[in-house]
Amino acid sequence: xxxxxxxxxxxxxxxxxxxxxxxxxxxxxxxxxxxxxxxxxxxxxxxxxxxxxxxxxxxxxxxxxxxxxxxxxxxxxxxxxxxxxxxxxxxxxxxxxxxxxxxxxxxxxxxxx
Amino acid sequence: xxxxxxxxxxxxxxxxxxxxxxxxxxxxxxxxxxxxxxxxxxxxxxxxxxxxxxxxxxxxxxxxxxxxxxxxxxxxxxxxxxxxxxxxxxxxxxxxxxxxxxxxxxxxxxxxx
Numbered sequence: 001x002x003x004x005x006x007x008x009x010x011x012x013x014x015x016x017x018x019x020x021x022x023x024x025x026x027x028x029x030x031x032x033x034x035x036x037x038x039x040x041x042x043x044x045x046x047x048x049x050x051x052x053x054x055x056x057x058x059x060x061x062x063x064x065x066x067x068x069x070x071x072x073x074x075x076x077x078x079x080x081x082x083x084x085x086x087x088x089x090x091x092x093x094x095x096x097x098x099x100x101x102x103x104x105x106x107x108x109x110x111x112x113x
Numbered sequence: 114x115x116x117x118x119x120x121x122x123x124x125x126x127x128x129x130x131x132x133x134x135x136x137x138x139x140x141x142x143x144x145x146x147x148x149x150x151x152x153x154x155x156x157x158x159x160x161x162x163x164x165x166x167x168x169x170x171x172x173x174x175x176x177x178x179x180x181x182x183x184x185x186x187x188x189x190x191x192x193x194x195x196x197x198x199x200x201x202x203x204x205x206x207x208x209x210x211x212x213x214x215x216x217x218x219x220x221x222x223x224x225x226x
Binding site: 031033035040041042043044045048050058059090092094096099101102104105106107 | 119122145147149156157158159162164165203205212213214215216217218219
């Protein structure tokens with residue numbers, strides 16, 4: 001089945017540690033996205049990538065980093081510089097056509113202890 | 114900067130009641146508009162989208178939305194809700210010039226049986 005796989009589903013980390021969230025898609029989509037979902041704040045864009053080896057900051061990129069070395073993969077690193085990292089993280093992809101919709105993974109819940 | 118406003122944060126309805134959820138956006142150019150739904154424990158999925166043509170768009174599960182350009186609005190409607198419509202609903206906007214998708218803060222709908 002085609003889709004987006006995020007792992008791990010749940011993750012705990014200690015303060016001061018970096019953690020990397022995985023996102024893989026087999027939809028052959030060009031564009032990939034990372035959002036953060038917090039109660040009452042909706043989805044906020046962290047980073048997005050329109051094509052391999054290229055990515056742009058979203059509205060809340062501070063404390064996060066990404067890479068896009070392969071079309072199907074777009075990992076997100078939550079660094080120790082992110083002041084409030086406990087959240088639900090969603091990865092999405094789209095065909096890259098400007099009228100295309102986003103397809104979402106099931107999300108990763110990160111808790112910082 | 115682009116933004117999306119959803120004025121109803123929590124809505125409680127009885128089954129068979131009519132539903133209208135508000136969505137307003139701020140962007141002067143050509144936009145694509147989306148409504149997504151997140152059922153409890155499930156990933157976000159597309160309800161409907163508008164990118165051109167008839168401003169009244171029909172989606173899945175009996176939902177529809179009307180794009181009113183002069184009001185910068187894209188309200189979601191359903192004539193008769195069911196208990197299974199209990200979910201969180203998100204409005205989103207992308208513009209034809211970039212690949213950014215901006216989401217509203219979401220509306221939690223609870224339908225009482």
